[in-house]
Amino acid sequence: MSETGTVARIKIWQSNVRGADWYYRLRQRPGLQIVFVLLAVVLIAAVFAPVISPQDPAAQDLYGKNQWMSADHWFGTDYLGRDLFSRVVCGLQTSMAIAVTTIVITFVIGTAIGSYAGYKGGWVDNVIARVIDVFLAFPSIILALALVTLLGSGILNMIFMLSIVQWASFARLMRGQVLAEKNAEYVLSARAAGLPGWWILLKHLMPNCIMPVVVLATMDLGHTILTISTLSFLGLGLPPSIPEWGSMINAGLDSMRTAPLNVIVPGLAITTVTLLFNLAGEGVRDITDPGTDAEGSL
């Protein structure tokens, strides 16, 4: 055991004790850094999609359909001669806009309901916990399908429906966290000091409970993008004029064997983005919660 190794381990121990070690842990993980950089690229691409896409994603050229990759069309053209690169980038914007809005909504609603239930306890907690159970008992994709059929397609309906499907998992996690923390000594002392309940919840409990929920939110982003694509693939999501990966795959199925790019390009896009969010979610968990440090994580 070398001297420097020991020093390093003492540093880790110190930073663990101080509880501000995430930056250090991140620096220890070059793989995770790459994931974050790629994710940043994806997010920037999503925000600036109209600027980045070299062509109008809706511009058709029937006579130039199903082309292979070229300098003009980096990812080739689709079955109506539209530029696949532009479509996949604009599809990213569509998916990200819906997914991020959904996650923000479910995060706020789920956290609020979950922490209220957990802190309040008693019959309020019982009722809310049962409601959460009911929502979680539904297979989410089937619930989503039922809601789409009921509400019709469109971006706003999609967000509404995904929020209904997903808020419960946030609420449950937050409730569990608050239940575990609410009898901790710092909470008891805050209560003894006569602080109001909402203050304790917001200022004391929230900061100590929120991190797992943030991890869930990050991982759920990937999951949400997958759900959006699934619904669009089934033809229940968005109108055909809005470029979206799932509907691109569905529309490209018929030309799968003659012009595989129609399917491969959006398929790879879904895989990549979902994978990035999952890796990032796991990474955030690892660097914020030393207890779950697993072998082979990034």
Add this chain to the structure above:
Amino acid sequence: MRFGLVLCLIATLSLIAAAAGCIDSGSEKNVLIVGNHLMSDARELDQGTGTGTLITEKIIITETLVATGEDFSLKPNLAESWKMINDTTWEFKLREDVKFHNGDEMTAADVKFSIENINTKQPGRTTLIDYRDSEIVDKYTIRIRTNTMNPLLPAALHSPDTAIISPKSYDANGEYVTTIGTGPMKLASFNEQTGEIVVVRHDQWWGGTPTIEKIINRGYPNPNTRAMIIENHDVDMTFDPPYSEVARLDAIEGIDVLKFNTPRTYKLDLNFDHAPLDDLNVRKALAYAIDRQGIVDNVLYGVGSVATGPFLPTMAWANTSLVPYTYNQTLAKQYLADAGWTDTNGDGYVDKDGKKLSFKLLTYTERPGLVPMLEAISSNLKDIGIEVEEIAMETGAISPMLAEGDWDMYLIAANLAMVPDPEYVLKTWYTTDGTTNRGHYSNTEVDRIVAEGHNLITPKERYAHFRTAEGIVYDEVATINVAYYGVAIIMWDNVQGFTYDPTAHDYRLSPFMTVA
């Protein structure tokens, strides 16, 4: 113990191998294996509860009284001749040499039974017959009475739903047993699990001795699956793979692809209640803005053809003097300008009185060509400065929108020959009270011509009369006809003698095919 298990396994495997040997009948001569899109259940085979197209056209075990020629004109079939006795009575003379599959002779009583069977069990399929009752004059003569005067009756009896079956298809309690028809093939077996239907030759068929010995009909609902099974030669013949696969399959050595028009048309219904679609100039602009040839070549991959009038030009009654609205953006923009729509604010869309021109375009997703066609049309319209909101959902989801009038244009693949006669389409699509006149087009001249035409009896008079109405609705752009529907039939070259019946639903098998 272990040895016993192994023995069992070997026994099972050899059983499976033996069974597989039985199933593989591809090597037999004149046995045709067809990959159909229907995944049928037993009810489908019953003339009373099923769809006639399966039993009459796909497995050819039943026949109708009236047939049609290639130009959709009526031809004798099980009925030798027919005439109108009075306003509500038609008399049909039957062939005297027709034998059912069980050897019984076909008589007027069987015809009465068959028509009443479908009329009672599925009245929706016999509305065009307008059936009241029938009278058996003698063994080979029947008089059919209608509720109102019905010159369409012989044409309506061409519908495969009115196929003639023996009453012995049912037991004493009226329960379905099997389908006993008069067709060139007879039902041998139906597998409820797999949906596989086997029919064999009917030696006593009145039309001669069929060359085909056996037809095995299997259901493959997915177009991609049909493309794969024909490529592997699991079946000798199939139809309608994904349109994009047609050229690839055609290039395979030994596979032939035949493309035909079917009596169905892709058309845009226009909502005349929504201004400015009531403006002829705007409608003409739309008609000229659509690149029909581009759509047929690149969206339908040549499965279909460019449409002019509502009827296929090969139909005996079609008005062939119609001038096509050939793709012309300049002309389309000119018509828009004539109607007062120009792009005054430079946003790329035409506007009038501060409002931009915007349409809601609907279609349903069940037929493969419709959604990409919707996208192509919407792009064409955008090119002349019209904004389009595209909506493509399953029929169930769009029918409420249609019912509430929440649409401007509706892309639909509509059947043209429910009956081989022009009156049906002209009346239901274009008269003021027409049942499928969704956009509320109304022209008193058209109403009058169609009403008058109803009283004409001979096909020749009728066809000439209705041509005028077709000309008017075409010139007024009552609907925009985009393309005639096509079917792609794919066969291995060991199949010979297939003839296409343009009046069939997709295709009708011929008894005189051979399979090497």
